[in-house]
Amino acid sequence: MADGQSFPRAVVLISGRGSNMEALLRADLPVTFAAVISNRLDARGLAIARNLGVETAVVDHREHPSREDFDQALAAEIDLRAADLVILAGFMRVLTDGFVARYQGRMINIHPALLPAFPGLDTHARALAAGVKLHGCTVHFVTPEVDAGPIIAQAAVPVRDDDSVESLAARVLAQEHRLYPMAVRWLAEGRLRLTPEGRVALAGAAPNDATLIAPSD
Numbered sequence: 610m611a612d613g614q615s616f617p618r619a620v621v622l623i624s625g626r627g628s629n630m631e632a633l634l635r636a637d638l639p640v641t642f643a644a645v646i647s648n649r650l651d652a653r654g655l656a657i658a659r660n661l662g663v664e665t666a667v668v669d670h671r672e673h674p675s676r677e678d679f680d681q682a683l684a685a686e687i688d689l690r691a692a693d694l695v696i697l698a699g700f701m702r703v704l705t706d707g708f709v710a711r712y713q714g715r716m717i718n719i720h721p722a723l724l725p726a727f728p729g730l731d732t733h734a735r736a737l738a739a740g741v742k743l744h745g746c747t748v749h750f751v752t753p754e755v756d757a758g759p760i761i762a763q764a765a766v767p768v769r770d771d772d773s774v775e776s777l778a779a780r781v782l783a784q785e786h787r788l789y790p791m792a793v794r795w796l797a798e799g800r801l802r803l804t805p806e807g808r809v810a811l812a813g814a815a816p817n818d819a820t821l822i823a824p825s826d
């Protein structure tokens with residue numbers, strides 16, 4: 610597999626900054642990154658991907674009148690690349706049930722909170738407002754209900770009394786950049802399985818595998 614030809618093909622979907630995408634593209638994973646696709650032409654991550662030699666495409670949601678139309682156009686771009694895996698990395702569109710079903714078990718997302726706490730937006734502000742002492746990020750399979758899919762791995766960070774949204778977001782983001790490449794590697798290696806009960810099984814756990822990262826810093 611030295612030339613990477615037999616690696617699974619993945620597309621990464623982004624909407625903005627693309628720091629998780631960059632962590633994945635730089636991580637030396639057993640994956641062929643077939644494309645990075647954004648719903649926004651101004652997504653900063655697009656230039657980063659191109660600089661790293663990865664093809665990019667834009668499917669502008671404003672050019673598609675309905676979610677169904679948008680998702681069809683998006684699926685066409687994904688399937689054009691014969692993608693095995695769909696990796697959401699800060700992709701800010703709610704996906705239709707049909708789209709989710711098409712990539713079931715092959716599509717994962719990273720969310721900046723310890724699900725099932727704080728699904729949705731503004732997770733860091735909500736964590737601070739709630740006064741939780743532990744916060745973090747979650748990698749999960751994508752299912753029709755937003756941020757509710759089976760959990761693959763989580764990283765937990767402490768919340769400090771003097772944290773701002775920015776300081777807490779930065780602490781979580783550093784862990785996202787560790788957690789997501791690890792989970793994508795498992796997926797690429799074919800080691801992640803959804804059980805009939807809707808739980809996640811990780812085959813052949815190696816010493817470096819950590820479905821929970823809990824740094825003490």
Ligand code: GRF
Nearest residue numbers: 626627628629699719720721
């Ligand atoms: C990350 O916090 C991710 O967890 C969330 O959106 C943010 C995207 O950041 N889904 P980036 O574009 O990867 O820098």
